[in-house]
Amino acid sequence: RSLYSPDDPLELLSADTAERRLLGSPSAWAVEFFASWCGHCIHFAPTWRALAEDVREWRPAVMLAALDCADEANQQVCADFGITGFPTLKFFRAFSKKAEDGIRIAHPAATVADLRRAIITNLEQSGDAWPPACPPLEPARDSHPISQRGDRFQVALDLLQYENVAVRRVLSSEEELVEQFGVTTFPSAYLLLRNGSFSRLPVHAEARSFYTYYLRTLSGVTRGSYRLNITGSAVNESRALQPLQADRSKVYVADLESTLHYTLRVEAGRPAVLAGAQLGALKCYVATLAKVDFLGGFGLEVLMVVPTRSRPSVLQASPAAVLPTNITWVGCRGSEPHFRGYPCGLWTVFHLLTIQAAQGGPDQELPLEVLSTMRCYVKHFFGCQECAQHFEAMAAKSMDQVKGRDEAVLWLWSHHNEVNARLAGGDTEDPQFPKLQWPPPDMCPQCHREQRGVHTWDEAAVLSFLKERFSPGNLLLDHAVPIPRAGAEAAASTRLSTAGLREKEEEEERKEEEKETEKPDREGETGRPGSSELRRPSIVRRNPRLQAVGEDIVDLDSFSEQHFKSKALRAAGRHRRLSKRDTVALHHDGGWERLQAPESREEAEEGGLRRSPWLRVLGLGFSRLDVSLCIALYFLSSMCLLGMYTFFRLRTRARKGRPGFFPAA
Ligand SMILES: Cc1cc2nc3c(=O)[nH]c(=O)nc-3n(C[C@H](O)[C@H](O)[C@H](O)COP(=O)(O)OP(=O)(O)OC[C@H]3O[C@@H](n4cnc5c(N)ncnc54)[C@H](O)[C@@H]3O)c2cc1C
Structure with missing residues (x-):
């Protein structure tokens, strides 16, 4: 196998697709630039693959991709993106304009959780470049540190591809809502139905996977029309070498x-x-x-x-x-x-x-x-x-x-x-x-x-x-x-x-x-x-x-x-x-x-x-x-001398042929 195959839930970019997909895109992108021969890219590949699996539901708000810079066909595009070593991870906000807009995600040795958090942190700081498909994650008054907030955004992103359910966050500081729902512990999740009734989610643990699982199983909640876009290029397909x-x-x-x-x-x-x-x-x-x-x-x-x-x-x-x-x-x-x-x-x-x-x-x-x-x-x-x-x-x-x-x-x-x-x-x-x-x-x-x-x-x-x-x-x-x-x-x-x-x-x-x-x-x-x-x-x-x-x-x-x-x-x-x-x-x-x-x-x-x-x-x-120049100069100077010689000679002759200056007595 190559490091990634079309079976992995990420996009394998190529020289033809990289700029088109990453720049001006309504999605945010996290991209691994790798070299298939590089030992540390080989070590890192399972983590990136696991992350791709973990955030596959976040599409199309956040997309994961990989680009093999060892492939000579991709050499120029990797250089354009400023890649000098491998693996290099970059986050592109939605509507990024230039290759240089990619934000380096530090520490490729990080775990899936670290990387997920890094994506959310960058997503949160997107400002005007908020991906249209991404739910509003950032309440106006959120005093929690980003790392804690990030964990809770994930449920909203996990439910992105599901219809008939919307995930919103309420902070402990929003006293009116907290009081209305009778919330006593943080975090906790409540299910609010259209008819106005609500109940606390009966999950075993107040954790991302439990919430997500429960919400997906609700009646009427269905997966939307968004399809995973696995666009593996033929070049990257698994192949054993002859x-x-x-x-x-x-x-x-x-x-x-x-x-x-x-x-x-x-x-x-x-x-x-x-x-x-x-x-x-x-x-x-x-x-x-x-x-x-x-x-x-x-x-x-x-x-x-x-x-x-x-x-x-x-x-x-x-x-x-x-x-x-x-x-x-x-x-x-x-x-x-x-x-x-x-x-x-x-x-x-x-x-x-x-x-x-x-x-x-x-x-x-x-x-x-x-x-x-x-x-x-x-x-x-x-x-x-x-x-x-x-x-x-x-x-x-x-x-x-x-x-x-x-x-x-x-x-x-x-x-x-x-x-x-x-x-x-x-x-x-x-x-x-x-x-x-x-x-x-x-x-x-x-x-x-x-x-x-x-x-x-x-x-x-x-x-x-x-x-x-x-x-x-x-x-x-x-x-x-x-x-x-x-x-x-x-x-x-x-x-x-x-x-x-x-x-x-x-x-x-x-x-x-x-x-x-x-x-x-x-x-x-x-x-x-x-x-x-x-x-x-x-x-x-x-x-x-x-x-x-x-x-x-x-x-x-x-x-x-x-x-x-x-x-x-x-x-x-x-x-x-x-x-x-x-x-x-x-x-x-x-x-x-x-x-x-x-x-x-x-x-x-x-x-x-x-x-x-x-x-x-x-x-x-x-x-x-x-x-050649010497010869040309030599020739020109000879011609010049010859010309001068001929001129004076003709003049002397002409003078001899003319009557004298002094009038005859
Ligand atoms: C400077 C350098 C540092 C590297 N550091 C890492 C790293 O930190 N992590 C990582 O995953 N990969 C690293 N690599 C890659 C790794 O060492 C291998 O090159 C790679 O895994 C390919 O291994 P290989 O089986 O082809 O044999 P290689 O180790 O690449 O050896 C190539 C050939 O040299 C011969 N050979 C083997 N050992 C010796 C020896 N002791 N003396 C002379 N000839 C020998 C054999 O014929 C062998 O087929 C590094 C490579 C280089 C050049």
């Missing part, structure tokens, strides 16, 4: 790519403004991806981020890019849509990053940098807010004490296991993928030891297991989105060893250089149609319009250019083609070239930023535009 054959000893590139797609296009695209610490966190993340030899040769060209103040973030600006635009979970695929997926992918990406950072190059600090990048990323972008808080608490305790590169790998491993232990047996656990202390004995027997009957880990064995597991040779390309290429070659590329990849890559680079030398005027073109050598676009493109904006928006283009200068130089040394616009061209496999967006081709050509080989050899840093 199982994909996944080898659990492998790491799938499809999972890594899907995670990058989700982190960069969805999570980082959510804030209205990227600035300050949040922008810093994104820069770190991008920088780490570029710095670590991420995917070890599996064709990721990282990465341009463009300054933005507007939310349709640059991260979405390039429709076709290196990463696929859809999500395919393979190793991280859950048995149902709300299990596993993105959080699984995020753990996997960070394990891979720490291990690759620990293994590659002389930079001792890099694995520690990866850990702090993960900490920053989770703090600023991970949509599951409570997960992020838990992780931050763990990190604050011990992350600073990590000194060495192997220690960094083991820190992440052991803390991931701590999370596994906390979540084991809970409702976020996919029954088909129980949360274990990892790696389990069948995956790594040598990792486990027993000393006097007590289990211990052999950390050295764990470390080498992790290094092997997250080595480039253990990455599988299955189910990732392929780019068409020659049949046999494509088949062969489904799984390549690191060595194979690197050889292939070098060969392709050689070929590429040769082609560039042969056809300098084709520089900037993205490849031959049908060939596997399309130049890959960067994930995110420069958007010149956005560059004029504010000071605290950092141009990550120049940031990364500076940051990775040394890396770029090294790459250039290895005959990498490195354009000014591509931050770092990492290893690539020809079979993994992504289709390039046409606009990025145009952009590259228009900007004239790609230099032809001979200019690069000269190292002059001129673009083709510069050179």
Whole structure:
């Protein structure tokens, strides 16, 4: 099942319906914005469902709804409603005009009773926005605290859909009525009939459910014509995922790519403004991806981020890019849509990053940098807010004490296991993928030891297991989105060893250089149609319009250019083609070239930023535009000189031909 199904008594909103239903509505709405992968949303779903059941009779005065912000189709609408974390609960008064009118209902960990009270409190404060279907709940002189009054409003709301009965409240302060009915205890309920007779309701307890039940059973009281409007969208319908054959000893590139797609296009695209610490966190993340030899040769060209103040973030600006635009979970695929997926992918990406950072190059600090990048990323972008808080608490305790590169790998491993232990047996656990202390004995027997009957880990064995597991040779390309290429070659590329990849890559680079030398005027073109050598676009493109904006928006283009200068130089040394616009061209496999967006081709050509080989050899840093201008100026000045020369020459000749100035004697 998805978190909610059409059987639940709430409306499942979508991008098409959210604004239409919530804004300008004669009903008040309580909405949960959730992400189906988020553990705390999974915990919270039964409470929201129970609340929906509890207040189902309050329709159409008060409606309950839910919107899945993890669904990429809903990304924009969730951003419009200012949703940055999950679950977020908002109350919309009737006739709310703007998305910002939603009032946050604090504390999603609240009980059904707390939430019901929060709805009533907000309803009471509706003033002019009183839902027409809602009975008048607020007597003129009510000195009781709102929390107490709220409990008693509920009966009136519970009877909303019933005809031939009206519920009114009388306060103890209304002495005349109290006296007329002979009321002695508060609260108590009286039934007043049309003929003027009245009697106290014979209920066992002066409580909401007793009153409601009794009133509904009265003769003549019937349910009105209002029908529950269960409008489950097809997208949200319960569905089990088709199982994909996944080898659990492998790491799938499809999972890594899907995670990058989700982190960069969805999570980082959510804030209205990227600035300050949040922008810093994104820069770190991008920088780490570029710095670590991420995917070890599996064709990721990282990465341009463009300054933005507007939310349709640059991260979405390039429709076709290196990463696929859809999500395919393979190793991280859950048995149902709300299990596993993105959080699984995020753990996997960070394990891979720490291990690759620990293994590659002389930079001792890099694995520690990866850990702090993960900490920053989770703090600023991970949509599951409570997960992020838990992780931050763990990190604050011990992350600073990590000194060495192997220690960094083991820190992440052991803390991931701590999370596994906390979540084991809970409702976020996919029954088909129980949360274990990892790696389990069948995956790594040598990792486990027993000393006097007590289990211990052999950390050295764990470390080498992790290094092997997250080595480039253990990455599988299955189910990732392929780019068409020659049949046999494509088949062969489904799984390549690191060595194979690197050889292939070098060969392709050689070929590429040769082609560039042969056809300098084709520089900037993205490849031959049908060939596997399309130049890959960067994930995110420069958007010149956005560059004029504010000071605290950092141009990550120049940031990364500076940051990775040394890396770029090294790459250039290895005959990498490195354009000014591509931050770092990492290893690539020809079979993994992504289709390039046409606009990025145009952009590259228009900007004239790609230099032809001979200019690069000269190292002059001129673009083709510069050179064209030089030639044009040179030509113009030559023409000018020629003109002047001809003019003076003609004048001299003319003078010689004329009679002298002095008259003949
Ligand atoms: C930073 C972070 C904090 C989170 N906090 C919470 C939370 O507070 N509450 C909540 O409900 N959910 C939380 N989650 C989600 C939760 O940890 C799982 O990611 C999610 O439930 C999916 O679980 P899974 O079964 O796919 O395995 P995951 O735990 O996601 O693991 C993914 C894969 O990594 C491998 N793996 C497992 N353990 C280890 C390990 N110790 N070392 C290396 N590899 C390992 C396995 O192959 C596994 O399939 C958090 C996720 C992240 C990224």
